[in-house]
Amino acid sequence: MTDREDQVDFSDAFCAFLQSTVASVNAAELLLMLWRKPDQAWSIGELAAAIDPIGSLAEAEARPYVETFGARGLISRLEDGRVRYKASTDFEAHVQTLARLYLERPVTLFRVIYALRDTKIRTLADAFRIWRP
């Protein structure tokens, strides 16, 4: 993959979207599951199970991600606590980019998602590695 493709795919705006909204691969998959079926209302438990049929993604772990989606205006909440995807003009393009990259360049996408998190704090911890890895 060339640098040029990286610049186009992972624009600053898209990276900002990832950094603020998609904290992990699980978060990305939850968001995409919501996006694929915008007419369906999910409980968080159902959503987590849909991502991970084995059941290793706990509802408690999925909840903060969904809360973040709510804070960004990406979901609408129903009275019984269920959520549904809400297309927002701000982020719709980014979610589509996310969906495309998830299919076309998943490895790079996951690497970028994790690299964007808490970089300064990780650098602080890495400073205490005496021998450079």
Next chain:
Amino acid sequence: MEAFRVFLFGLAALTSIGCTWLLFRGYARSAVRLLFWTGLCFVFLSINNVVLFVDTIVLPTQVDLRLLRFAAALAGIACLLYAFIWESE
């Protein structure tokens, strides 16, 4: 017992000096300001530990360097809090 105390207090001083070195080396490599201010904090903590060593083991009764230790500790804490509030994203 005395030797053990010297060892412990000396170890504390050396540890904080070591941390200072690691942090500034990390800053030189990464240019992440968080590391600079954390390193500066450990400069003051190191001063604090060295002065403590002097105060308690080298010259326990002659002088009371408490105010100097307080000043160093507060300077270090100020650097750390600045780093965590403004530079830690």
Next chain:
Amino acid sequence: MMDIISAYLSGAVTLGYLVAGASFLRFWRKTRDRLFLAFGVAFGLLSVNQILATAIDAGDESVIYAYLLRVLGFVLILSAIVDKNLSMRR
């Protein structure tokens, strides 16, 4: 007057270490890096040590014991650094 200043500064330092320790624990929660847990606990020890040092208000011998927790805090930091470097193959 000096006693009052001393006590005031001691309180400031106590709280400062406590806040620093809490901040390290926040980093630990974010990154799950044990190093930050150690730093958080160590700064907590420094904070408690400051309280003890004021309470004891040592004259001579007991001065050493007043600062033992502080030393233990730095030993904890040292062992966390060693632990990080020994388990680096990840």
